[in-house]
Amino acid sequence: MNPTLLLLLTLLVGLEISFTSVIWANVVIIAIAIVVMLRYRVHWLTFVRLLLIPLIPAVGIWFSIRYFSTAHSVHFAWVMSTRIYAYAFLGGLFNAATTTNATLASLEQNGHIPTTFVYGMLGAFNFVPKIHSEVAIIRASARMRGVNLHFWSPQLLFKAIVAALNWSENLAEAMTSHGFTENAQRTHLKVLRISIRDYVVAGITLVVLQFILFSHLP
């Protein structure tokens, strides 16, 4: 499916289950996500991660709703726990179905996000490994002077921002000198379109979701 449409669809589904409390809707979303992820042959470790990471917040909210909600509702406790899993699996589905680059490219062409944002973010993502090592360097050099920088130290973030200021100037100049013009009309080697099939699939998904949400299921 086209990444922009998929993003909109997952956001809409996520929003709707935030405002309704139907356990079955959450369960069906999780099941569909698992089927889609199996089709994309997602590594089994991803499933383990998706099952384990939300476990703590899901159990935590179950107990607090059970004991401290005005109604002590077991039903609502399950709604909240499955909702947390539904969010996580919606994320898993999205990650399995597309890549960051494909999503950004589609957001530019189909979502009409300004190119400055799309290419600015693409450029910044290439710095991820450098940023990792920069954080390590800042902390190591502070430790050499006998200073321990914690994540709440203003100095740590200040030094990170100084590095970010330098890099962003350099990268922006480099991109401009390579011919990038802010928000100029661009031509595309690969033209992305949203197919009718995608619209149909998205439409059916939403209709089925409304059916589940509003047919008095638990």
Add this chain to the structure above:
Amino acid sequence: MEQDTHSNRWHLRDVILMSIVAIFMGIIFFVTGFLYNGLTLLLTPFGMAPFANDILLGLWTMAGPLAAYMIRKVGAATIGEILAAAVEAVIGGQWGPSTLISGFIQGFGSELGFTATLYRRYDLFSLTLSALTTTIVTFIWDLVRSGYGAYHLWLIIALFITRLLSTWIFGALLVSGITKLLDRSHLLDHRNA
């Protein structure tokens, strides 16, 4: 809308700067994920798990006020927080695209604080105001999304106060600490000239 001193357009270097800062914070706060899970685990036996979210919320909402202070444009806090959320979703946050919804709501909340000063004040006062609006807006959202509305009133009030303290400590005090260092370094002067 005042546009006398400089334009409100986002330039390439602003976008890259905020994205890189967001990645930095993402990596520094990667620990927060563990903190959150650890705290939740600790609080679950008492049924107090939601406090983990409210104690740490200030960390997640720091990108907004920081962006507002550094870029000083209308919409800077909102766009900065959305960028941070997008970065979090990309580098492997556990909530996927729904992070974007939270990012928008948190950013919009921070934005209101600066809107209230008509984007003229950038100091502890506007940061505090922004912490207050962030707390109110995100709390209304959590009344629905995280089921806070179902709790007893005393718990709702306790959660609200916890969240207000957290956003103030991280979003106002810590951000003001960072920006004081930035002001002393004069690195932002030519950008906001």
